[in-house]
Amino acid sequence: MSSLPAAGDGKDVTEELGAGAVAVRCEEGPGRGFSWETSGAERESRTPFSSGFVEDPRSGLGRVVAAPLPGPEVSRQRPRPRDKGSRASLAYSRLEGRWWGPRTTRAPPVLSLLLHEPELSAEGGATGARKLPAGSTSALWRHLLVGAERGLGAANCSSPNRNDALLLGHRREPRLLEQAAERDPTRTNGGEQQAAWVFATIRNLPGGVTLSMWSSPCCPWGRPQDAEGLQTKRLQQRGRQSPGGGGDFYDVSFKVMLVGDSGVGKTCLLVRFKDGAFLAGTFISTVGIDFRNKVLDVDGMKVKLQIWDTAGQERFRSVTHAYYRDAHALLLLYDVTNKASFDNIQAWLTEIQEYAQDDVVLMLLGNKVDSAQERVVKREDGEKLAKEYGLPYMETSAKTGLNVDLAFTAIAKELKQRTMKATSEPHFRLHDYVKREGRGASCCQS
Numbered sequence: 001m002s003s004l005p006a007a008g009d010g011k012d013v014t015e016e017l018g019a020g021a022v023a024v025r026c027e028e029g030p031g032r033g034f035s036w037e038t039s040g041a042e043r044e045s046r047t048p049f050s051s052g053f054v055e056d057p058r059s060g061l062g063r064v065v066a067a068p069l070p071g072p073e074v075s076r077q078r079p080r081p082r083d084k085g086s087r088a089s090l091a092y093s094r095l096e097g098r099w100w101g102p103r104t105t106r107a108p109p110v111l112s113l114l115l116h117e118p119e120l121s122a123e124g125g126a127t128g129a130r131k132l133p134a135g136s137t138s139a140l141w142r143h144l145l146v147g148a149e150r151g152l153g154a155a156n157c158s159s160p161n162r163n164d165a166l167l168l169g170h171r172r173e174p175r176l177l178e179q180a181a182e183r184d185p186t187r188t189n190g191g192e193q194q195a196a197w198v199f200a201t202i203r204n205l206p207g208g209v210t211l212s213m214w215s216s217p218c219c220p221w222g223r224p225q226d227a228e229g230l231q232t233k234r235l236q237q238r239g240r241q242s243p244g245g246g247g248d249f250y251d252v253s254f255k256v257m258l259v260g261d262s263g264v265g266k267t268c269l270l271v272r273f274k275d276g277a278f279l280a281g282t283f284i285s286t287v288g289i290d291f292r293n294k295v296l297d298v299d300g301m302k303v304k305l306q307i308w309d310t311a312g313q314e315r316f317r318s319v320t321h322a323y324y325r326d327a328h329a330l331l332l333l334y335d336v337t338n339k340a341s342f343d344n345i346q347a348w349l350t351e352i353q354e355y356a357q358d359d360v361v362l363m364l365l366g367n368k369v370d371s372a373q374e375r376v377v378k379r380e381d382g383e384k385l386a387k388e389y390g391l392p393y394m395e396t397s398a399k400t401g402l403n404v405d406l407a408f409t410a411i412a413k414e415l416k417q418r419t420m421k422a423t424s425e426p427h428f429r430l431h432d433y434v435k436r437e438g439r440g441a442s443c444c445q446s
């Protein structure tokens, strides 16, 4: 792979980026958000995927994105001339409002990824903007399989001058597409229309990762089969109030992480809690890490939970490790229909012990209890394990919603109590609460 040209020299770098060259990573931390252009070639496919978190300094909202990059330290440094040829070559500083890289430039680079639209970030997901040269048939875009699976979602994007747009979307956020489409109908740029409209999927990114993408029906790589269907859907849903949003007020805020093997239902649990919906159908693994916010009213106090959905797959483990230290609470899930996921709980606990704070609030959840026929892990086994480790325990179903709200509410109550130094309220006991309130197959220990 050749190195990226300096930003602003007007060159189309897409060919040079080569196969699999799509992703973005960000510096972590409030008020320091910026995005990176990255690239990766096939030969770097063993590079572990990494991810970053960017937070809008004004709204305090953020989003997580994934990138095939080495360690997080890469993003903590400004690219310098000596970085030329490294994969973190260009960056856009939101605070400074300019691009910088090997050479600071006035204009954004031809191929750039940018994070913005903070209101969308409240919903999580990876977004990015990409300026495409008109009629581009770059190697990059040949990697897009237009018209991939239905049900993939997207978030909005645009370039800094808000002319050219394309996005790297989140796989399970069709609502974001609707929002994006309503806010940004097809834009015009020098006679060429580009906007976020139609999804595609980028496959075979380094690490074997697949990312979903939406783009314009009139984009250079052609109109996908179901563009009209999408448009119809958008029109029908116009006027629906967008849920969530970034304007929630809160008194206290906590970070909660969902961990456990791939496929145990972490994403579904989060979506059930946040949206009251169940993600049935094809299982698509989480890439890197993602999060969503929800504000709960806990005994008169607004408690914001920023819930981080981690990827259960082993290859993303190095990504999630970095987030443990900031977590106030962890929900550790296994799947009652999958014995291996239960057997792996001990390994997860070892990991938690190593990376999380000592005082992290931890709860064990046996998910998918609606699948009674397929159940292979008995409730008693879950209880026993929880007791052994002194954990509160519940059985949940993201499908039916059983105990889902309860699990998060219990966590919020416990965390809220910890922040109240002296209070006249009765002492909250997480174990007792879970035992008392849990429904159906839920239970307890202690």
Ligand SMILES: Nc1nc2c(ncn2[C@@H]2O[C@H](COP(=O)(O)OP(=O)(O)OP(=O)(O)O)[C@@H](O)[C@H]2O)c(=O)[nH]1
Residues within 6 Å of the ligand: 260, 261, 262, 263, 264, 265, 266, 267, 268, 269, 279, 280, 281, 282, 283, 284, 285, 286, 287, 310, 311, 312, 313, 367, 368, 369, 370, 371, 396, 397, 398, 399, 400
């Ligand atoms: N029956 C049933 N299926 C569920 C439940 N929760 C999740 N699933 C299904 O299990 C599969 C995996 O769910 P996800 O939420 O994507 O799993 P995950 O833990 O986030 O997986 P990774 O992202 O790979 O870590 C999907 O096909 C879901 O539809 C549940 O409570 N009941």
